[in-house]
Amino acid sequence: MKALLSFDTQKVTEPIISAVVLEKKVPLNILRAQINEYGGYVLVEIPNQQSETVLKALRDLGIGVQVKKLIEILRDRCVDCGHCITLCPVHAISYKSDLTVEVEEQDCIQCGRCADACPVTAISILR
Numbered sequence: 001m002k003a004l005l006s007f008d009t010q011k012v013t014e015p016i017i018s019a020v021v022l023e024k025k026v027p028l029n030i031l032r033a034q035i036n037e038y039g040g041y042v043l044v045e046i047p048n049q050q051s052e053t054v055l056k057a058l059r060d061l062g063i064g065v066q067v068k069k070l071i072e073i074l075r076d077r078c079v080d081c082g083h084c085i086t087l088c089p090v091h092a093i094s095y096k097s098d099l100t101v102e103v104e105e106q107d108c109i110q111c112g113r114c115a116d117a118c119p120v121t122a123i124s125i126l127r
Contacts, residue, residue, distance in 0.1 A: 001051040002031070002106070005042045006064030012039050020057045026050040031109040043070075043110050070108045070126055071115075073101060077122035084114035084123055 005017070012035055021028055029045040046054050055065050071092075080101050085093045092107035093114055115123040 001046050001048050001067065002070065002108075003044055003046060003051075003055060003058075004066040004070075005044060005058060006039070006066070007035065007041065008039045008062075008064075009037070011062055012037065014061075016058070016061050016063055017042065017044070020054060020061070024050065024054055024057055026054050028054070032111065070105055070110050071103050072124045072126060073103060074122045074124065077120050078118075079120055079122070081119065083117045083119060087113040087117045089113065 007016075017028060017030075020026075026047060030042055031045055032043040034040045035042065055067070059065050078101060080095075080099060082095065082101065084101060085095065089111060090107050090109055092104045092109075093101060094104070096102045110125055112125050115121075115125050
């Protein structure tokens with residue numbers, strides 16, 4: 001499971017992710033982070049079987065947690081050109097058998113390369 005963690009100005013200075021990993025003995029994979037002294041966010045991947053325990057611990061420590069869709073292809077705009085496929089570093093985007101573009105959301109790391117490459121702005125990275 002992937003979750004977007006939001007840190008405010010106070011929480012960004014605390015080693016909260018490390019504390020939860022050590023306390024719960026659950027490895028988290030940090031996929032993307034944008035943090036500075038004012039706050040920010042971290043996209044993490046949590047093993048599904050321990051996800052509820054980890055998310056509760058993070059919420060209890062005052063971290064904003066969002067579990068949601070990460071990427072959206074606007075079908076009314078997409079022309080299925082494939083630019084996004086060529087730039088995806090984790091191969092989360094591919095052609096379906098009918099030659100339309102599809103996203104495997106569980107593989108997406110929200111890097112934004114596909115959205116930047118799309119010539120018709122048909123891809124949105126959701127935050």
